[in-house]
Amino acid sequence: MIRVLIVEDEPLIAEAHAAYTARIDGFQVLSVSHTAQQAMATLRTTPVDLILLDLNLPDMNGLELTRALRAAGIGTDVLVVTSARDLAVVRSAVSLGVTHYLLKPFTFATFREKLLGYARYRSQLLGAGQVPAQHEIDRAFAALRGTAPDSLPKGLDxxxxxxxxxxxxxxxxxxxxxxxxxxxxxxxxxxxxxxxxxxxxxxxxxxxxxxxxxxxxxxxxxxxx
Amino acid sequence: MIRVLIVEDEPLIAEAHAAYTARIDGFQVLSVSHTAQQAMATLRTTPVDLILLDLNLPDMNGLELTRALRAAGIGTDVLVVTSARDLAVVRSAVSLGVTHYLLKPFTFATFREKLLGYARYRSQLLGAGQVPAQHEIDRAFAALRGTAPDSLPKGLDxxxxxxxxxxxxxxxxxxxxxxxxxxxxxxxxxxxxxxxxxxxxxxxxxxxxxxxxxxxxxxxxxxxx
DNA sequence: ACCCTTGCGTTCATTCTGTTCACCGGCCTG
DNA sequence: CAGGCCGGTGAACAGAATGAACGCAAGGGT
Known part of the structure; x- marks a missing residue:
């Protein structure tokens, strides 16, 4: 079971993300934080596998929060959820090691695809045994980032x-x-x-x-x- | 032209990596550092696009160097080159935003594949215009991580x-x-x-x-x- | 009003795709 | 040497994507 922390200041949206997440097998919403401070506090006490992070927080930018986490040695995986269509932000996010970057608004199918990609990555790395070979690492990276496209309706190519x-x-x-x-x-x-x-x-x-x-x-x- | 900094304590190996890199179109070796301190100093003064990072450095672990960079707000992309076949290390590396993880020893073909993957990612993000759509971000992520393994998949000859x-x-x-x-x-x-x-x-x-x-x-x- | 023109929206035969599954040959094992 | 397994191949099949054909819809002209 992958434990998820949702960080989102807007209560309604946080609720929606929590509901989405709960609908996906293997994922469990552990907690919801509405501010960066709150998220930091939760992370210090609770083990979390994945953070669904809105970049637009009242007290701190989401990327700064990520940077603070990394500086503190917390390597929890992060999935960024934002409406920021800014290339610099995307590149920063990548350099801070976010697993996915999801643009709002999104459909449930898109959302699930990203979470399932993360789950694949995770199971491949965890199930690989102690001595991964290059191709196993490659497969895991590919699972993390290679997305299955939103499936088209039948009849379309x-x-x-x-x-x-x-x-x-x-x-x-x-x-x-x-x-x-x-x-x-x-x-x-x-x-x-x-x-x-x-x-x-x-x-x-x-x-x-x-x-x-x-x-x-x-x-x-x-x-x- | 993608400016590369090579961080590797063993001079011979550093030389080899530099030679490999120089052979690939679009890449340019800017400098070679043999210690983490040296690398930090170089990065403070010189703009670099990509770091080829050995994890095993005399003064500091490569991952710690990466974390220090992130904490300092330096988002330079990092390609890890190591012989560490350790799952925890791989996961940490991912969470710190390394673009690829290359196990030593490797062939030139493998090396080039990783660098070209990075170049694809870069050009897609840079060429996308100011308002990337979700599928463009997805493509860029896929270019970054979707690798072509050297060895053929099963069933192919x-x-x-x-x-x-x-x-x-x-x-x-x-x-x-x-x-x-x-x-x-x-x-x-x-x-x-x-x-x-x-x-x-x-x-x-x-x-x-x-x-x-x-x-x-x-x-x-x-x-x- | 009426007709005339032109493209829409749909149906359905057609052709190729994508997948499954049985087969064949080589290799390892007992 | 028999038996089982594994990697690579192609015959067969279900169904997916396309376009020709056609009746109808929606405008303009008189």
Whole structure:
């Protein structure tokens, strides 16, 4: 059982994370802290395996808390949960040894994927015996970081999805593209392009809007957000 | 150009690592330290991107040096090079944010693989723009940790792998080949060809892309990078 | 109102994928 | 030398992803 400490100042969100964590086999929420001070105190008295850490705390930045932990010789693994889309923050987090970096908002599937990746890493290192070989270490590192992608609904293919996204990104005119245009540019049919565009629309990565003008039914154009 | 500091007490080995590093495109050996004190002093005055760190130093354990760096707010990335096959050491290293853990003795191929993995991680994070999305962070983490092991996974044979690579190289059309085509050209079944092509794809030596056209499910074509 | 035009949204045959499982040959063991 | 095991292969199969075809929806023109 992996013991988890949740550090999050917003009570509602902390509650949500706790509920998420409890739903995953092998994980157990040990405690919830709302400030960095509180977290430090808890960690001094209670053995914890993994910290779910919000970076935005009232009394101290989450990265500083991590640094303080490391300085104190506490090597507990940390999973950062934040809405900070800042490259410098990501790099700092990596250098401080956080196991994963999860951007808010996230779906339960994404959340679970990260926790399960951590569980894999853990079991591989613990189960490896006393004399790990290079390839065992590699496997453990890969389990830690190599993420199983959010599984797509049936009928969709990751390669094709990447192609569609590539076409949308590469479009010089940011006004949007119709399904037929996307299909032509990626070398597939309108039907296929549409399937993926609709998926992207449903998952909020793209917006649909009608394009009026000529005679006939208006076209639907898709634009990245 | 990635600036590298080598920290290794044994002069001969330090020299070897420096030579290895210099042989890899994009890496530049900035300095060599033989003690932790020396390394600290160098880092205070010189900007360094990556530290190749031997754990066994005369004046201080390498992990302690790393912890001291973090405590001092120095987030330089660290690649640990050691012969310590100790699980606790590996876990500590991870929690302190080392990018890779390389067991001595190693071949040049293994060494280069780790450095190139780091270079991939770096370029992905730097090139991502200011607003990374979750999947971009995931890709960067995967590049950092997803390693291609030297030894082939079970079920694969070096001779067959060479054959597949030969077929891909000999292809006059550089547009890519399907698994069935590769299989036919090497005199093996599609299933076998696919096994090896997928391995090559996972280790980044080959890219997969769908090939659309007529009715029916699209083919996957594999192309060397 | 009415028709005309044009693209949408869906269905379904088609083709290739991904996986499983039995087989074959070599190697170690008793 | 028999028997079991293991690593590598391919035949067979279930089903996944695509596009041609088609009826209908949604605009403009008169």
């Amino acid at each position: 990751q390669n094709t999805l990447d192609l569609v996204l590539g076409v949308l990104r590469a479009d010089p005119v940011p006004s949007g593209l119709s399904a037929a245009e996307v299909g032509a540019r990626m070398g597939a049919s309108r039907v296929t392009a549409r399937r993926y565009l609709e998926h992207l629309a449903e998952t909020g990565q793209v917006v649909r809007s009608p394009r009026y003008g000529g005679p006939g039914r208006p076209e639907v154009e898709y634009r990245r957000v | 070096q001779n067959t792998l060479d054959l597949v690579l030969g077929v891909l190289r000999a292809d006059p059309v550089p547009s890519g080949l399907s698994a069935a085509e590769v299989g036919a050209r090497m005199g093996a079944s599609r299933v076998t060809a696919r096994r090896y092509l997928e391995h090559l794809a996972e280790t980044g030596q080959v890219v997969r892309s769908p090939r659309y056209g007529g009715p029916g499910r699209p083919e996957v074509e594999y192309r060397r990078v």
